[in-house]
Amino acid sequence: MIDPWSSAIVDYEKLIEQFGIKPFSDLLDDVENPPNLMKRGIIFGHRDYGRIVKAMREKTEFAVVTGMMPSGKMHIGHKMIVDQLIWYQKQGADIYIPIADMESYSARNIEFNESRELAITEYLTNYIALGLDFNKKNINVYLQSENKLVQNLAYMLGRKVNLNEMKAIYGFTGSTNISHLYVPLIQVADILHPQLEEFGGPKPTVVPVGPDQDPHIRLTRDIAERFKNRFKFIAPSSTYHRFITGLTGDKMSSSKPKTAIFLSDSPEIAAKKVKSAKTGGRESLEDQRHHGGIPEECVVYEMLLYHLVNSDKELKEMYHNCKEGNVMCGECKNHASEMMMKFFEQLSKRRQVAEHEARKILSNNVR
Ligand code: SF4
Structure with missing residues:
Protein backbone atom coordinates (compact mmCIF):
# COMPACT_ATOMS: atom_id res chain seq x y z
CA MET A 1 0.00 0.00 0.00
CA ILE A 244 15.16 14.55 -4.75
CA THR A 245 17.40 13.29 -1.96
CA GLY A 246 17.77 15.55 1.06
CA LEU A 247 21.08 17.11 2.08
CA THR A 248 21.51 14.45 4.74
CA GLY A 249 20.85 11.54 2.37
CA ASP A 250 17.18 11.02 3.42
CA LYS A 251 14.19 12.26 1.47
CA MET A 252 14.11 16.07 1.17
CA SER A 253 11.23 17.37 3.24
CA SER A 254 9.94 20.82 4.17
CA SER A 255 9.16 19.55 7.65
CA LYS A 256 12.83 18.55 8.15
CA PRO A 257 14.74 21.78 7.50
CA LYS A 258 18.15 20.08 7.75
CA THR A 259 17.33 18.05 4.63
CA ALA A 260 16.19 20.93 2.44
CA ILE A 261 17.29 23.88 0.36
CA PHE A 262 14.27 26.17 0.44
CA LEU A 263 13.45 28.34 -2.54
CA SER A 264 13.19 31.28 -0.15
CA ASP A 265 16.74 30.74 1.17
CA SER A 266 19.21 33.53 0.48
CA PRO A 267 21.82 32.76 -2.22
CA GLU A 268 24.51 32.54 0.48
CA ILE A 269 22.54 30.05 2.59
CA ALA A 270 21.65 27.93 -0.45
CA ALA A 271 25.31 27.84 -1.51
CA LYS A 272 26.40 26.95 2.02
CA LYS A 273 23.87 24.13 2.16
CA VAL A 274 25.33 22.57 -0.98
CA LYS A 275 28.68 22.43 0.77
CA SER A 276 27.10 20.59 3.69
CA ALA A 277 25.43 17.93 1.53
CA LYS A 278 26.26 14.24 1.74
CA THR A 279 28.51 13.14 -1.11
CA GLY A 280 29.47 9.88 -2.73
CA GLY A 281 33.11 10.56 -1.92
CA ARG A 282 35.54 7.97 -0.54
CA GLU A 283 37.07 7.77 2.93
CA SER A 284 40.35 9.38 1.88
CA LEU A 285 41.60 11.50 -1.01
CA GLU A 286 43.93 8.69 -1.97
CA ASP A 287 41.02 6.24 -2.16
CA GLN A 288 39.05 8.67 -4.25
CA ARG A 289 41.91 9.24 -6.69
CA HIS A 290 42.32 5.50 -6.97
CA HIS A 291 38.69 4.27 -7.09
CA GLY A 292 36.82 7.44 -8.08
CA GLY A 293 33.68 8.78 -6.37
CA ILE A 294 30.16 7.35 -6.48
CA PRO A 295 27.95 9.98 -8.15
CA GLU A 296 24.95 7.64 -7.94
CA GLU A 297 25.07 8.06 -4.15
CA CYS A 298 25.92 11.74 -4.11
CA VAL A 299 23.44 14.49 -3.23
CA VAL A 300 25.64 17.12 -4.88
CA TYR A 301 25.64 15.18 -8.14
CA GLU A 302 21.87 14.87 -7.93
CA MET A 303 21.60 18.66 -7.74
CA LEU A 304 23.76 18.97 -10.84
CA LEU A 305 21.66 16.35 -12.59
CA TYR A 306 18.22 17.66 -11.60
CA HIS A 307 18.75 21.39 -11.52
CA LEU A 308 22.11 22.97 -12.11
CA VAL A 309 23.65 21.66 -15.32
CA ASN A 310 21.66 22.15 -18.46
CA SER A 311 24.15 20.75 -20.94
CA ASP A 312 24.21 16.94 -21.20
CA LYS A 313 27.79 17.08 -22.46
CA GLU A 314 28.98 19.07 -19.45
CA LEU A 315 27.11 16.78 -17.07
CA LYS A 316 28.64 13.67 -18.63
CA GLU A 317 32.11 15.14 -18.21
CA MET A 318 31.42 15.85 -14.54
CA TYR A 319 30.15 12.31 -14.07
CA HIS A 320 33.24 10.77 -15.65
CA ASN A 321 35.61 13.06 -13.78
CA CYS A 322 34.01 11.90 -10.56
CA LYS A 323 34.00 8.22 -11.51
CA GLU A 324 37.61 8.31 -12.62
CA GLY A 325 38.86 10.13 -9.55
CA ASN A 326 39.92 13.20 -11.54
CA VAL A 327 38.04 15.53 -9.23
CA MET A 328 37.78 15.56 -5.44
CA CYS A 329 34.59 16.32 -3.54
CA GLY A 330 35.82 19.62 -2.09
CA GLU A 331 36.48 21.11 -5.53
CA CYS A 332 33.29 19.63 -6.96
CA LYS A 333 31.18 20.99 -4.09
CA ASN A 334 32.68 24.45 -4.52
CA HIS A 335 31.75 24.42 -8.18
CA ALA A 336 28.18 23.20 -7.48
CA SER A 337 27.84 25.71 -4.69
CA GLU A 338 28.80 28.59 -7.03
CA MET A 339 26.21 27.40 -9.54
CA MET A 340 23.59 27.23 -6.82
CA MET A 341 24.51 30.73 -5.67
CA LYS A 342 24.00 32.10 -9.20
CA PHE A 343 20.69 30.30 -9.58
CA PHE A 344 19.44 31.66 -6.25
CA GLU A 345 20.65 35.21 -6.99
CA GLN A 346 18.38 35.25 -10.03
CA LEU A 347 15.54 33.51 -8.24
CA SER A 348 15.50 35.87 -5.28
CA LYS A 349 15.51 38.90 -7.58
CA ARG A 350 12.49 37.48 -9.43
CA ARG A 351 10.76 36.53 -6.18
CA GLN A 352 10.83 40.17 -5.08
CA VAL A 353 8.50 41.22 -7.90
CA ALA A 354 6.57 37.95 -8.18
CA GLU A 355 4.55 38.19 -4.96
CA HIS A 356 2.55 41.16 -6.18
CA GLU A 357 1.59 39.25 -9.33
CA ALA A 358 0.82 36.12 -7.28
CA ARG A 359 -1.67 38.02 -5.15
CA LYS A 360 -3.44 39.36 -8.26
CA ILE A 361 -3.67 35.91 -9.85
CA LEU A 362 -5.56 34.36 -7.01
CA SER A 363 -8.11 37.13 -6.74
CA ASN A 364 -8.67 37.12 -10.53
CA ASN A 365 -8.91 33.38 -11.04
CA VAL A 366 -11.36 32.22 -8.41
CA ARG A 367 -14.44 30.64 -9.91
FE1 SF4 B 1 29.80 13.87 -5.60
FE2 SF4 B 1 31.42 15.50 -6.86
FE3 SF4 B 1 32.30 14.00 -4.84
FE4 SF4 B 1 31.67 12.91 -7.17
S1 SF4 B 1 33.32 14.37 -6.79
S2 SF4 B 1 31.11 12.14 -5.18
S3 SF4 B 1 29.94 14.16 -7.82
S4 SF4 B 1 30.80 15.66 -4.72
Missing part, protein backbone atom coordinates in the same frame (compact mmCIF):
# COMPACT_ATOMS: atom_id res chain seq x y z
CA ILE A 2 1.24 3.52 -0.74
CA ASP A 3 0.05 6.21 1.65
CA PRO A 4 0.26 9.63 -0.01
CA TRP A 5 0.34 11.41 3.34
CA SER A 6 3.28 9.64 4.85
CA SER A 7 5.30 7.29 2.69
CA ALA A 8 8.88 7.74 1.59
CA ILE A 9 9.37 5.61 -1.48
CA VAL A 10 12.73 4.89 -3.00
CA ASP A 11 12.35 1.50 -4.66
CA TYR A 12 11.28 2.68 -8.09
CA GLU A 13 11.80 -0.67 -9.79
CA LYS A 14 9.44 -2.36 -7.36
CA LEU A 15 6.80 0.28 -8.02
CA ILE A 16 6.98 -0.34 -11.70
CA GLU A 17 6.52 -4.07 -11.11
CA GLN A 18 3.91 -3.97 -8.34
CA PHE A 19 1.60 -1.18 -9.42
CA GLY A 20 1.73 -1.52 -13.17
CA ILE A 21 3.51 1.79 -13.78
CA LYS A 22 5.25 1.59 -17.17
CA PRO A 23 8.90 2.61 -17.66
CA PHE A 24 9.12 6.05 -19.24
CA SER A 25 12.14 4.99 -21.27
CA ASP A 26 9.77 2.91 -23.47
CA LEU A 27 8.31 6.01 -25.08
CA LEU A 28 10.99 8.62 -24.57
CA ASP A 29 11.97 8.47 -28.26
CA ASP A 30 8.42 9.42 -29.23
CA VAL A 31 8.55 12.69 -27.28
CA GLU A 32 9.68 15.65 -29.35
CA ASN A 33 12.36 17.74 -27.58
CA PRO A 34 11.96 16.06 -24.20
CA PRO A 35 13.07 18.10 -21.20
CA ASN A 36 16.11 17.08 -19.13
CA LEU A 37 13.88 15.53 -16.49
CA MET A 38 12.67 13.02 -19.08
CA LYS A 39 15.99 12.51 -20.86
CA ARG A 40 17.86 11.94 -17.62
CA GLY A 41 15.45 9.33 -16.23
CA ILE A 42 14.21 11.53 -13.38
CA ILE A 43 10.74 11.04 -14.80
CA PHE A 44 10.94 7.26 -14.65
CA GLY A 45 7.42 5.98 -15.16
CA HIS A 46 4.01 6.67 -16.65
CA ARG A 47 0.50 5.46 -17.19
CA ASP A 48 -0.97 5.95 -20.66
CA TYR A 49 1.39 8.77 -21.57
CA GLY A 50 1.10 7.71 -25.22
CA ARG A 51 -2.15 9.72 -25.38
CA ILE A 52 -0.31 12.85 -24.39
CA VAL A 53 2.50 12.21 -26.85
CA LYS A 54 -0.12 11.84 -29.59
CA ALA A 55 -1.91 15.05 -28.58
CA MET A 56 1.37 16.98 -28.56
CA ARG A 57 2.38 15.56 -31.93
CA GLU A 58 -0.99 16.24 -33.54
CA LYS A 59 -1.36 19.60 -31.78
CA THR A 60 -4.75 18.68 -30.34
CA GLU A 61 -6.08 19.85 -27.02
CA PHE A 62 -4.76 18.29 -23.82
CA ALA A 63 -4.58 19.30 -20.19
CA VAL A 64 -2.08 19.11 -17.36
CA VAL A 65 -3.29 19.09 -13.78
CA THR A 66 -0.96 19.42 -10.86
CA GLY A 67 -2.00 20.63 -7.46
CA MET A 68 -0.09 22.33 -4.69
CA MET A 69 -0.79 21.64 -1.05
CA PRO A 70 0.14 24.74 0.88
CA SER A 71 1.52 23.19 4.04
CA GLY A 72 5.01 24.62 4.36
CA LYS A 73 7.90 26.11 2.48
CA MET A 74 8.76 25.05 -1.06
CA HIS A 75 12.12 23.35 -1.42
CA ILE A 76 14.25 22.77 -4.48
CA GLY A 77 12.69 19.35 -5.07
CA HIS A 78 9.33 21.05 -5.70
CA LYS A 79 10.95 22.93 -8.58
CA MET A 80 10.62 19.74 -10.65
CA ILE A 81 6.87 20.20 -10.91
CA VAL A 82 7.23 23.81 -12.01
CA ASP A 83 9.85 22.83 -14.60
CA GLN A 84 7.40 20.33 -16.04
CA LEU A 85 4.59 22.90 -16.12
CA ILE A 86 6.82 25.37 -17.94
CA TRP A 87 7.63 22.70 -20.53
CA TYR A 88 3.97 21.71 -20.94
CA GLN A 89 3.02 25.36 -21.31
CA LYS A 90 5.40 25.53 -24.29
CA GLN A 91 3.73 22.41 -25.73
CA GLY A 92 0.38 24.23 -25.73
CA ALA A 93 -1.29 22.42 -22.81
CA ASP A 94 -4.22 23.77 -20.83
CA ILE A 95 -2.81 24.04 -17.33
CA TYR A 96 -4.84 23.54 -14.15
CA ILE A 97 -3.33 24.25 -10.74
CA PRO A 98 -5.68 23.39 -7.87
CA ILE A 99 -4.55 24.75 -4.52
CA ALA A 100 -5.35 21.95 -2.11
CA ASP A 101 -6.49 24.01 0.84
CA MET A 102 -9.19 21.44 1.67
CA GLU A 103 -6.50 18.78 1.92
CA SER A 104 -4.31 21.08 4.04
CA TYR A 105 -7.27 21.64 6.35
CA SER A 106 -8.18 18.00 6.84
CA ALA A 107 -4.73 16.38 6.73
CA ARG A 108 -2.55 19.15 8.21
CA ASN A 109 -4.90 21.26 10.36
CA ILE A 110 -4.22 24.41 8.34
CA GLU A 111 -7.08 26.93 8.16
CA PHE A 112 -8.27 28.13 4.72
CA ASN A 113 -7.07 31.73 5.16
CA GLU A 114 -3.63 30.48 6.17
CA SER A 115 -3.48 28.19 3.12
CA ARG A 116 -4.46 31.04 0.85
CA GLU A 117 -1.69 33.24 2.18
CA LEU A 118 0.86 30.44 1.93
CA ALA A 119 -0.24 29.68 -1.62
CA ILE A 120 0.40 33.32 -2.55
CA THR A 121 3.57 34.14 -0.67
CA GLU A 122 5.28 30.81 -1.07
CA TYR A 123 3.91 28.70 -3.91
CA LEU A 124 2.60 31.07 -6.58
CA THR A 125 5.43 33.50 -5.94
CA ASN A 126 7.96 30.75 -6.58
CA TYR A 127 6.07 29.41 -9.60
CA ILE A 128 6.25 32.86 -11.19
CA ALA A 129 9.86 33.42 -10.16
CA LEU A 130 10.83 30.06 -11.66
CA GLY A 131 9.32 31.09 -14.99
CA LEU A 132 5.73 29.86 -15.26
CA ASP A 133 3.76 32.42 -17.26
CA PHE A 134 0.41 33.19 -15.66
CA ASN A 135 -0.43 35.76 -18.32
CA LYS A 136 -1.02 33.02 -20.89
CA LYS A 137 -4.62 32.24 -21.71
CA ASN A 138 -4.91 28.59 -20.77
CA ILE A 139 -3.79 28.58 -17.20
CA ASN A 140 -6.26 28.09 -14.36
CA VAL A 141 -5.49 28.45 -10.67
CA TYR A 142 -8.08 28.00 -7.95
CA LEU A 143 -8.54 27.21 -4.29
CA GLN A 144 -10.43 23.94 -3.79
CA SER A 145 -12.53 25.55 -1.06
CA GLU A 146 -13.76 28.22 -3.50
CA ASN A 147 -14.43 26.06 -6.53
CA LYS A 148 -18.07 24.99 -6.37
CA LEU A 149 -17.89 23.16 -9.68
CA VAL A 150 -15.11 20.89 -8.43
CA GLN A 151 -16.88 20.37 -5.11
CA ASN A 152 -20.13 19.41 -6.83
CA LEU A 153 -18.34 17.04 -9.17
CA ALA A 154 -16.59 15.39 -6.20
CA TYR A 155 -19.95 14.90 -4.55
CA MET A 156 -21.46 13.35 -7.67
CA LEU A 157 -18.46 11.05 -8.21
CA GLY A 158 -18.62 9.92 -4.59
CA ARG A 159 -21.79 7.95 -5.31
CA LYS A 160 -19.75 5.24 -7.01
CA VAL A 161 -17.04 4.95 -4.35
CA ASN A 162 -17.53 3.15 -1.06
CA LEU A 163 -15.82 3.19 2.30
CA ASN A 164 -14.18 -0.20 1.94
CA GLU A 165 -12.54 0.93 -1.26
CA MET A 166 -11.16 4.06 0.40
CA LYS A 167 -9.82 1.97 3.27
CA ALA A 168 -8.15 -0.45 0.88
CA ILE A 169 -6.52 2.29 -1.20
CA TYR A 170 -5.50 4.74 1.51
CA GLY A 171 -5.38 2.67 4.67
CA PHE A 172 -8.07 4.85 6.26
CA THR A 173 -9.30 3.52 9.59
CA GLY A 174 -12.23 4.12 11.93
CA SER A 175 -10.42 7.11 13.42
CA THR A 176 -9.81 8.90 10.08
CA ASN A 177 -11.70 12.19 10.15
CA ILE A 178 -14.54 12.50 7.66
CA SER A 179 -13.08 15.59 5.98
CA HIS A 180 -9.91 13.67 5.26
CA LEU A 181 -11.98 10.82 3.86
CA TYR A 182 -13.58 13.25 1.42
CA VAL A 183 -10.32 14.82 0.22
CA PRO A 184 -9.38 12.13 -2.33
CA LEU A 185 -12.71 12.73 -4.08
CA ILE A 186 -11.95 16.43 -4.35
CA GLN A 187 -8.63 15.52 -5.93
CA VAL A 188 -10.35 13.16 -8.34
CA ALA A 189 -12.63 16.04 -9.31
CA ASP A 190 -9.62 18.38 -9.65
CA ILE A 191 -8.16 15.97 -12.19
CA LEU A 192 -11.35 15.20 -14.12
CA HIS A 193 -13.10 18.57 -14.22
CA PRO A 194 -11.07 19.91 -17.21
CA GLN A 195 -12.97 17.27 -19.22
CA LEU A 196 -16.40 18.69 -18.39
CA GLU A 197 -18.32 20.44 -21.16
CA GLU A 198 -17.67 23.82 -19.47
CA PHE A 199 -13.96 23.32 -20.20
CA GLY A 200 -14.22 21.96 -23.72
CA GLY A 201 -15.22 18.35 -23.00
CA PRO A 202 -13.23 15.11 -22.83
CA LYS A 203 -9.53 15.43 -23.56
CA PRO A 204 -6.29 13.64 -22.70
CA THR A 205 -5.08 14.88 -19.33
CA VAL A 206 -1.77 14.23 -17.66
CA VAL A 207 -0.94 14.48 -13.98
CA PRO A 208 2.79 14.69 -13.19
CA VAL A 209 3.34 13.33 -9.68
CA GLY A 210 5.76 11.72 -7.30
CA PRO A 211 5.07 7.99 -6.90
CA ASP A 212 3.56 8.55 -3.44
CA GLN A 213 0.59 10.13 -5.20
CA ASP A 214 -0.21 7.05 -7.26
CA PRO A 215 -3.20 6.01 -5.09
CA HIS A 216 -4.97 9.20 -6.23
CA ILE A 217 -4.16 8.43 -9.83
CA ARG A 218 -5.45 4.86 -9.62
CA LEU A 219 -8.65 5.96 -7.92
CA THR A 220 -9.19 8.72 -10.48
CA ARG A 221 -8.69 6.35 -13.39
CA ASP A 222 -11.14 3.87 -11.90
CA ILE A 223 -13.75 6.54 -11.26
CA ALA A 224 -13.29 7.99 -14.75
CA GLU A 225 -14.17 4.55 -16.08
CA ARG A 226 -17.24 4.25 -13.82
CA PHE A 227 -18.58 7.58 -15.11
CA LYS A 228 -17.53 7.06 -18.71
CA ASN A 229 -21.09 6.82 -20.01
CA ARG A 230 -22.21 9.95 -18.29
CA PHE A 231 -19.22 12.27 -18.83
CA LYS A 232 -17.22 10.44 -21.57
CA PHE A 233 -14.12 10.87 -19.44
CA ILE A 234 -10.79 9.73 -20.86
CA ALA A 235 -8.82 8.04 -18.06
CA PRO A 236 -6.09 10.48 -17.05
CA SER A 237 -2.47 9.73 -17.84
CA SER A 238 0.28 10.22 -15.31
CA THR A 239 4.03 10.54 -15.09
CA TYR A 240 6.15 9.71 -12.04
CA HIS A 241 9.32 11.49 -11.04
CA ARG A 242 11.96 10.46 -8.58
CA PHE A 243 12.18 12.34 -5.30
